[in-house]
Amino acid sequence: MASKQMVHMNQGQGETSYARNSGIQNALQNRLKPLIEAATVELCSSTNTSFPEKMLIADLGCSSGPNALALVSIAVEAIHSHCLQLQQPPPEVCVLLNDLPDNDFNTVVKSLVMLHQSNKPAVVTVGITPGSFYERLFTSGSMHLFCLSNSLNWLSKG
Template structure:
């Protein structure tokens, strides 16, 4: 079973690294820009209910990963502070930027990229990294002004205990058994997400200042897709691994005990959890099709496979060992039939959900 501490993207700068295969995520981060800018305007104009600019601002990105996207969200925030202060001819506040991810993240690359942000001629920027799970306390009480997170909150703290405790496979090789169990498996993942996201909201509410903001994005499911028929991008990974298992390349017991802690909620599901938890008011929620963020050349076997490997290779290797060469060969055989890979993607429609939240 995969623990949260093993969830990281492929490191380095190689062909299958996250750094080389995260252009879609960058496009999705850009869609968060107007909401981050609006949050900064509110923070700069309403601190202590006066017209006095804040003297300091702390901004955190949770689940920053590494590569060119690690600084994208905090850079948007710093630029927004700079532009707002220029507009009102005010001295900019001191800014502290903190980047968070799990300890296994490639923080060496992240720290090197932080140098450019510190050397900017905009507001004084102090930077730092905070390793750890965002399902635990990371910062002191009432210290943060803005929290950002992109493409991270779909990762759960762990696989659902109901499945792991009862040794119920998340993806059964037998198609009939898989179809019969899918509603139960989906419900187990949905409950784990509800528990985790509720905890995330409670923790961030403690760490944010009064009037603080969060802008987050998460991969989810379209509202028109029936929940019990939906799984995530990882189902394509599971399909490849199941073929490897049926061919004897992977032990069946190993396959049955493999759980990827990943869940994609609907917009309504996300809204209900936020409202029930009660720490934040929803200022805006957006939903868009991530396919609009890339052209058709992305959906080729080689590029799509590199994308899968950038995200899932570490967790696969941790559980099964060095099986990626066979994984690639199996995937290429499956996708040698024209349209098979595209059909697989079509059966897993996704949306990007973006939420702007103000601390209640």
């Protein structure tokens, strides 16, 4: 059984903050871009469902700083590009950012302005869901896409 560990990154924008010291994590997220784009296009192109009017995307372990919105921004941009290609209006997108309650969500909220500015004309709303993914975070069947990268290292079989 996996154990819960309550750890958090150094908050704020200071010299020792996660926001200033997360280059390795950013490089990993950049490597995930083609995978997220492919998964998003497949989700939007699914033959057993019609094109969704609304989509929910969650980032588990979003952290803070410049990396907090990287994965979901890739997904939202892929949705927008796919819709342009098909000449369809983009769906409403709800992005839910998750991390442990001690995360610096203030820094994350301040960076949301960039997400809203970069994704026009797509309608994007954002919510924050603090908590451990060892417990239930979302209602069943509500999510279309989960993004995570560096959170997997916290999972173990004990």
